[in-house]
Amino acid sequence: MIVVEDIHVTFGRGTPLEKHALRGVDLTIPEGEFVTVIGSNGAGKSTFLGSLAGDVLAEQGRISIDGTDVTRWDTPRRAGLVARVFQDPMAGSCAALTIEENMALAAARGRRRGLGLALGSDRRRNFRDRIAALGLGLENRLHDRMGLLSGGQRQAVSLLMATLAGSKILLLDEHTAALDPATADFVLELTRRIVRDNRLTTLMVTHSMRQALDYGDRTLMLHEGRVVLDVAGDERAGLDVPHLLALFAKQRGGVEISDDSLLIG
Amino acid sequence: MTEIALFGAIEIGLVYALVAIGVYLSFRILDFPDLTVDGSFPLGAAVCAVLLIAGVNPWLASLAAALAGAAAGLVTATLNVRFKILHLLASILTMIALFSVNLRVMGRPNVALLMQDTVLTPFYGLGIPDHIVRPLVVGVIVAVVVLLLARFLSSEFGLAMRATGVNARMARAQGVNTDAHVYAGIALSNALTGLAGALFAQTNGFADVTTGIGTIVVGLAAVIVGETVLPARALALALVGCVAGSILYRLAVQLALSADSIGLQASDLNLVTAVLVAVALILPRLKAKASRSVSRSPSAAK
Numbered sequence: 266m267i268v269v270e271d272i273h274v275t276f277g278r279g280t281p282l283e284k285h286a287l288r289g290v291d292l293t294i295p296e297g298e299f300v301t302v303i304g305s306n307g308a309g310k311s312t313f314l315g316s317l318a319g320d321v322l323a324e325q326g327r328i329s330i331d332g333t334d335v336t337r338w339d340t341p342r343r344a345g346l347v348a349r350v351f352q353d354p355m356a357g358s359c360a361a362l363t364i365e366e367n368m369a370l371a372a373a374r375g376r377r378r379g380l381g382l383a384l385g386s387d388r389r390r391n392f393r394d395r396i397a398a399l400g401l402g403l404e405n406r407l408h409d410r411m412g413l414l415s416g417g418q419r420q421a422v423s424l425l426m427a428t429l430a431g432s433k434i435l436l437l438d439e440h441t442a443a444l445d446p447a448t449a450d451f452v453l454e455l456t457r458r459i460v461r462d463n464r465l466t467t468l469m470v471t472h473s474m475r476q477a478l479d480y481g482d483r484t485l486m487l488h489e490g491r492v493v494l495d496v497a498g499d500e501r502a503g504l505d506v507p508h509l510l511a512l513f514a515k516q517r518g519g520v521e522i523s524d525d526s527l528l529i530g
Numbered sequence: 531m532t533e534i535a536l537f538g539a540i541e542i543g544l545v546y547a548l549v550a551i552g553v554y555l556s557f558r559i560l561d562f563p564d565l566t567v568d569g570s571f572p573l574g575a576a577v578c579a580v581l582l583i584a585g586v587n588p589w590l591a592s593l594a595a596a597l598a599g600a601a602a603g604l605v606t607a608t609l610n611v612r613f614k615i616l617h618l619l620a621s622i623l624t625m626i627a628l629f630s631v632n633l634r635v636m637g638r639p640n641v642a643l644l645m646q647d648t649v650l651t652p653f654y655g656l657g658i659p660d661h662i663v664r665p666l667v668v669g670v671i672v673a674v675v676v677l678l679l680a681r682f683l684s685s686e687f688g689l690a691m692r693a694t695g696v697n698a699r700m701a702r703a704q705g706v707n708t709d710a711h712v713y714a715g716i717a718l719s720n721a722l723t724g725l726a727g728a729l730f731a732q733t734n735g736f737a738d739v740t741t742g743i744g745t746i747v748v749g750l751a752a753v754i755v756g757e758t759v760l761p762a763r764a765l766a767l768a769l770v771g772c773v774a775g776s777i778l779y780r781l782a783v784q785l786a787l788s789a790d791s792i793g794l795q796a797s798d799l800n801l802v803t804a805v806l807v808a809v810a811l812i813l814p815r816l817k818a819k820a821s822r823s824v825s826r827s828p829s830a831a832k
Contacts (some may be wrong), residue, residue, distance in 0.1 A: 305800040318703065344705030357703070362689075369686070372692050374705040378686040410763075430705075 267294040267317065267434065267466060272326030274312055277319075286312040287323070288490035296331075296433070299460055299467045299481035303474060303509075308487040310470045314436050317468065319343040330434065345375020348427035348465075352439040354419040357426075360412030364403065364422060367411050368392045371426035395425060399455070417448035421455055428463050435460065437469040441476075453480060474506045482510075531788050534661050539784040541665040541733060542779035546748055547672050548726035550756065551679065553720040558768075559683070560695040560715045565621040565746050566606045569628025570599040570720040570743035574727025575634040579737035584647040584806055588787040589649055592728040599724020603717040611709045613645065632739045634751035640738035648732035664733050671729065672773055680766040691715050693792055713760075723749075744800050752776035754810040782806070 286309045295301055307427040315321040317328065319340035326337045330346050348371075350525050351357040358367045363506045369383040369392075389407070397404040399421050403414075411419060420440055427435055437456065441449035457480060460467045477484050484501055486494035486509075494512055497503065504512075531539075547565060556564035559720035560796065581591035602624055609620035649671075653663045682688045694700040694711040701708050724744070731737040756775025762768050785793050787800055794802065 340702040341705050341707045344703060349703050351700075351703075356697070357700055359693050359700055361696045362692060366689055366692075369689055370701070370704045370706070373686050373690070376705075378690050378706070380682065380687055381686045383686045383689040426704075468726060 266296045266331055268327075268329045269293070270327040272316055272323035272328060273512070274309075274316055274321050274323055278370055281293060286321075286423050286490055287316065289326070290487075290490070290492055292485075292492065292495075294466060294468070294483075295361035298465045298484045299465075300469070300481055300485060301477040301481040302468055302485045302487060303471045303472070303477045304487035309440055309490040310487050311438055312490075313487060314349075314438050314468060314470055317434075318347055318349055318436055318518070331429075344432075345430070346432055347434045347436060348374070348430070348432045349436045349438070350420060350423045350427055351439040352442050354423070354505050357423040358411045358419055361410060364396070364414070365389060366394050367406040367422065368396070368426055370427060372391060372429040375432065376430070397423070399425060404466060415448075420444065420452045423453055424452070424459050428459055428465075433464075433466055435467045436466040437467065439470050456480070474509050477508065478504055478506070491494055502505040533783060534607045535784055535788060536781075537661045537665055539780040540777055541661075541668060542730075543752075543780035544665055544668040544672050545726055545729045545733060545779070546625050546728070546752060547773040547776040548675060549745055549749040550724045550752035551675065551769055552722035553746065554727070554768065554772050555715055555719040555722070556754050558695075559692055560712060560719075560751065562617050562712065562716060563621070564603070564606060564617065564716055564719060566602055566628075566716070566720055567723040567749060568612075568742045568745045569632070570602040570723045570742075571624040571638040571727040571730070572632050572737065572739055573628055573635070574599050574643070574724030575725075575731035575737035576632045576739070577724070577740060578728035579641045579643055579731045579739045580635055582643055582648065582732075583641065588647055588651070588732065588767045592649060592725060592732075595728035596721040599727070600717040600721035602724070603720030604713060607713045607716040611712050612728055624664075624807065628742075629739060632742075635760040636737060636739070639740070640736055643731060650732060651727075653684070668729055668733065673726075675725075676766070676769045676773065680769055681766050687711075743824075744803060747785070747800075747803050748779070749776075751807045751810065752804055755779050755782075756806060758810065776818070779806070797824075 269290055269292040271289050272287055272289055273285070273289060276284045276286055281527050290313060302313065312321055316323050319335070319338055323336060326336070327334060335346070336344055349357070349435060359370070362370070365384055370386065372388070382489065393404045396407070401418055401421060403418065403422065411422070412424065443454050444452060453476065456469070459465070467481070469481060478501070483495070483497035485492055542774070547572060552567060556562045577598045577635065578591045578595040582588060582615055586594070596691045605625040606621045609615045609623060610617045613624070627801055632796070650664060650667050653667055654660060656663070658666070682822065690701060690706040691711040693704070693706060693715065698708045729739065730816040753772055753777050756771030756773070760767060760771035761780065762771060783799065783802060786792060787796060
């Protein structure tokens with residue numbers, strides 16, 4: 266369970282470029298819930314995810330994960346609780362290391378890393394089985410460098426890596442945005458399967474309203490650093506993209522949305 | 531080249547192989563251009579020489595030299611990680627400071643080791659010529675270091691260190707404390723360099739504050755030569771490449787200096803080294819450019 270209480274984040278405080286990216290976000294996400302997050306560019310989606318992951322420390326407010334206050338924890342410390350997949354397929358894995366080395370890195374998430382071999386034969390066998398389940402034929406390419414994989418394959422492996430250490434929270438930051446539509450669909454289906462099989466509490470940022478409604482149990486819309494829409498259950502089931510746009514406009518006091526990126530997809 | 535000159539080149543190549551491995555660790559694995567080695571090499575030599583004169587066991591003296599090198603590395607890492615000074619500048623600051631430190635350690639610009647026992651002493655009486663004993667002993671030490679380091683880099687800790695250099699953001703997201711790995715890696719790199727300095731002092735019979743000048747370039751030259759002759763992806767082989775590169779580099783230098791017709795003399799060493807490294811850095815680019823322009827023409831027809 267994630268509890269977020271009134272968090273504020275400001276970038277470049279005291280400079281002409283000061284940006285109040287999060288202005289008091291309050292949120293409770295129960296265990297196992299799959300939340301999709303939408304919002305226009307600069308709405309604070311990525312900052313919000315970053316503040317959960319520890320990349321951005323909230324200057325005000327409180328974040329707790331499974332009852333532990335993690336507000337002041339940095340990224341490596343939170344990594345035992347939180348797994349992530351980034352938008353850029355290159356960002357979430359080490360191109361110069363092999364697939365199995367990347368997996369070994371992820372498997373040790375949240376543990377002390379000692380001088381034991383990173384890749385024993387037991388662990389190799391386990392990795393082979395896990396990656397075979399992806400159905401991409403990667404089980405015979407464990408020794409290949411990660412950089413040789415396509416963007417979609419890398420995102421698929423990144424998703425798998427997110428499950429290796431048993432953390433219960435998954436943060437997805439537009440993880441299909443850099444992929445072609447067919448590959449994006451494959452990765453989204455894989456996401457759905459992995460989230461369900463591992464009962465992960467998931468936050469998925471997306472720029473597509475369609476995806477936001479089709480996947481998950483609950484949808485949040487951020488605007489100017491605040492949650493302006495929070496729908497779940499029947500209310501959400503009855504929503505379609507035009508409804509969402511209208512709701513958004515209403516929330517914003519009748520202001521028309523002019524950002525194309527919200528409408529596309 | 532005489533036999534003595536040949537073994538001399540191999541010997542000095544093996545001593546500097548430890549520097550090459552250290553440089554590989556900082557430049558290649560951690561992606562941290564660290565010039566501290568110019569100071570930690572003579573620091574290792576100085577510490578070892580002073581301790582030997584004080585009657586300390588040669589192995590302990592060598593260990594102390596490695597620890598002194600590690601401490602120097604930690605200073606650089608602290609300046610960079612803790613105080614956000616650019617890595618290159620941080621290492622230059624440490625390097626400059628070490629020049630004074632080394633003078634303090636020795637109390638004078640150079641120290642001669644004449645009658646002191648060294649790690650080599652027990653092996654001199656075995657009936658093998660001295661000029662072969664030295665590279666043999668140093669070679670065994672280098673082999674042990676390569677084996678230990680290869681094992682270290684394939685451990686969970688070592689893997690995290692490699693990830694730190696390749697993609698620090700990903701490493702942090704996987705729970706790797708990247709700062710700690712920079713500290714550890716730069717300390718280890720300079721510990722190896724300090725050990726190389728200690729072996730240099732013991733094989734050559736002296737320690738001198740000026741021996742550090744250009745250490746980084748020599749180390750880098752060895753790494754680059756090694757990568758050229760042994761373009762291996764496997765880590766253990768890359769380390770062996772550093773050793774091979776260091777020896778080949780010394781042989782090339784020895785060859786250039788002993789060929790009277792070229793007219794080079796010993797004092798031209800730094801110039802030759804700089805030119806060699808520059809050429810080795812430029813060549814792959816030219817080669818890539820050439821192959822790009824060749825492959826471009828057929829693909830443009832599509």
